[in-house]
Amino acid sequence: MKQYQITIIYLLFTLIACKPGAHKLPDNAFKKTLTTKQIPGLKYSIGLPAGYIIKKSKGPDFSVYYFYPADTTNRTGFEGGFYMGNNPAMFPAANDSCKEQKTKAYLFGNNENWTLNDCNGKYQVQLITKSNSGTDWPAYIHAFGSCKSKAELDKLLEVYATLQKTD
Template sequence: MNEKKVLLSMFLTVVLLYSCNKKESKSKPNSDPVIDLFKKNLIETKIGGSNLYISLPTNYKIEENLGPDFKVYHFKHIDTNSVQNLSGGFYLGYHPSEFAPDNDDCKTEFSESEVFNKQRKWRIYDCNGEFSMQSIIINESNEIWNEKIHAFGNATTKNDLDKLMKIYSTLNKK
């Protein structure tokens, strides 16, 4: 009888350990090696005259547009004749506003990713397989002129959308 209790106890322990490990693996976000490699190959780039930096693919550039009390930066592929799988930008200023979807058929979803070492909520529009994303972030840098950041981007596939999230996760202050 004691032998049965020991075996039952061992069996239950193994089942319990297996179920705990299974729960842990479910709670961890899946890592995509292609996206991780993409992030490792990004190059840190200073954003205009600000104290902000973002890491971009080697064949991308940032263009600056100045307004009376704001700045807008766009990043895109250097070769404008090439296929633009992803592009993005951000507004730095006082009064950001979100973009509306391209049409009424677009589906809206939400996702989270890290920006400035905090989880941020992104609004994502899926317009028949063309994706756009955006988030308005309070800039905690104590620079009055860029109090808010409206980050936005466009992608042609879900994979490119994931790459945009990785690019924005590199946004930092120095």
């Protein structure tokens, strides 16, 4: 194949892969059970499972939103949250036995590189990226969460895939 033919094929593939909507997750059974909740005080929403609540914690120049099972005795699910502000920082691993790796998952429609710590079967995941707020505040989001199984990790990342800016 000639060089210009390879270049054209590459360009066509790139255009198809980058078209709007190309980064959307397919529907699955868990995703269909999520209920869209408006984030208190922000123009963002997130899909949460039945029985989950979201709470806001306000700082001097930032806000942190936590979501978790309303039944605090439920220790089988996942929990997470996200910082909204201009000065995010990554959390350290829970202990020295954690193995850090990168995993791909969606946030704001983009397939992002999340930091994943596997701490002997307990998982911690986090990501810092631009907030897509369209304003100076909040400039960044630090999304984070934890769970006790790979299945729950997949669900947690599905929840983050539903986070979106609303009008």
